[in-house]
Amino acid sequence: MFDLVWLIPTFPLAGVVINGLFGWKIAQKNKSLVHWIACGAVGLSFLVTLVLFLQLLELPSDKRLYDFTWFTWISSGDFVATVGYQIDPLSMFYCMFVTGVGFLIHVYSIGYMWHDEGAYYRYFAYLNLFMFSMITLVLADNFLLMFLGWEGVGVCSYLLISYWFSDLANAVAGKKAFITNRVGDFFFAVGLLLMVTYLGEHGVWSLKFSDVFTNASLLSPNLITLICLLFFLGCTAKSAQIPLYIWLPDAMAGPTPVSALIHAATMVTAGIYFVARCNILYSMSPLAMGIVAGVGALTALLAATIALTQNDIKRVLAYSTVSQLGYMFLGLGVGAFAAGIFHVLTHSFFKALLFMCSGCVIHAMSGEQDMRNMGGLRHKMPITFYTMLIGTLAIVGFPGFSGFFSKDEILWKVFSSGHGSSLLWPIAVLAAAMTAFYMFRLIFMTFFNECRASEEVKKHIHEAPKSMTVPLIILAVLSIVGGYIGVPASLGGGNLVEHFLDPVMGLGKDKLLQSTGGQALMHEASEAVAHHSFELEYSLMILTTIIVFGGILLAFTMYMKKRSLPDTLAARNPFSYRLSLNKWYVDELYEKTVINPLHSISLFLWKGIDVVVIDGLVNSTAGFFMKCGVVCKASQTGYVQRYAVSFLVGAFVLVAYYMYIR
């Protein structure tokens, strides 16, 4: 049964081939066939995943690992790389929501893209290609195949951000995303090569996850730290963390379903998947863990401060994605891998939902994205309003909603785990309060008060079609109930997620580490948790909730009660307001410190080195021989008799040589 795993990536690939090669023809005959093919392919993938997932659940937890090798990809001397898929709790967990949420967003795209004038089939071919790459990424059983998927999602992200490429801004945004990711991928590849080289020195010529992790203790601790940090730099680009997060807000130039699928729910969590997958390597390096946690916390805070003042509805959501991704890394960094992954799941539900709702709003407002021109939409689009409210409650961690459980789990682990620190916890809570504020600011500005749109736009405001609202409702339900699979022990739950993921991370891996001589850091961490009591956990939970309510209340007073307050505040603190509005001037900083110097260096290398030195060398060599030619060509007069004379002289010389000299 598990051998059917190859079907999961194959369906979307078939969709790419059909829609990519023949889509233009299909679309001419029957436009709706295009989305039937695309959605059907992802739907089938989801069904296969679901069946395999249920099969996996039936096995005892220590047997839940299956490796399916499809074929040998590269074989070079001792080094072998295969195309193989791995079924274990982590990969299936990811695959479930990737295909599931992916399917819903495919369906949503039908309604969103139907009236678009661009090539309908091209959009769906790209979307399917993304699904194929993402599934390859999470199912791969070796680093190399995973890296293939990793690059594949990057390409699809680029293609879809600049989907409306005739607009220069979109093309630029796509380029920015691609180049920023390239910077990260470069470091990622360096880490990969370092790892292969040094493992190869010990005779382990394999990139399989299982081989690498069992032999990881052969590497020196410093080397592991270096490799982990290089990998993490790759993850910061893909998952939009400091210092490489700048591409994500710009990536909102793409169609909104793309923002929901790629730039909120799935692709950007690839970095979290990778760190969680390599939890053994990271556990062996406390420094790398600390940096992961620190970067995560800082990103969560920074992105939240920027989101406070943004006026573009999608930009607010983009910065909140960056912020939430920061939370996930914070969770991973303190050793709470399962909590981080759990937040990935709930985040994929509520953030996809929020983006899709914002898509409905933008759709209804005829493309308007500025929240200052919205308002009062709650009566005109009730389904969108209620589902978005649910998504918002989930993201701010309102008790009972999915985000509450996952975010609280991370916050608790940050406070209590052996890797955590008392410095990180206040940062995370502060970011949570800001999240509550800016998300409710978004809700109040968009759905409440009077409508500030022009009369022309007002006329067209309508609820979205069925293909868009049904996925919203499904995701809204998931945003509520999705959290109940991971209810912590303190609230009477079984924390199913953590136990499910145990074979990949946590205690199961500890045994592996001890058997190979590694340090069992995770074990210490889980022991440290046990020392704290439930009372402490409850009080922290309540404290966080109160702070979150404070954020909501502040948003209510500022944007419902005293609506002049935001302007007065901005006028009174021009410096901090500008700092937040202009995104801490990070783009400008990078422009000054990285892009401009690179630009001048490139310019120097072009005008100075390439044109003058290299071209000069080549051209002067050619020039030299041309001059020689000019001198020599004088002997070629074209007069036959002169040739005859030189012939004769030559004959004399030869004869003389052989007669007298030799």
Place this chain on the structure above:
Amino acid sequence: MTDYQSIYLALSAMLFVIGVFGVISRKDAIVVFLCIEIMLGAVNLAFVAFSRANQSAEGIFMVMCVMAVAGAEAAIGLAIFVLLYRKTGTINIDKFNLLKW
């Protein structure tokens, strides 16, 4: 016997030098061509002389070959000159210096 031998060879050498001088100095293409024929005749004479001195027929064969080639060459060469004359109105070889760089 050997005296005759050197006389033949001397005659051959003289004819050859005359031919060479003609090829180098004369401007009329047909005269140049005739001088080449003189050179060939000189070589043929040397072949026959050596063939006789060595009492072998190999030189004679070679002479036959050379004469056959010379005949073919004469036919083609003269045809070329006729064509050149028709095209340019002259067969002064100083006028034909197209074959350069």
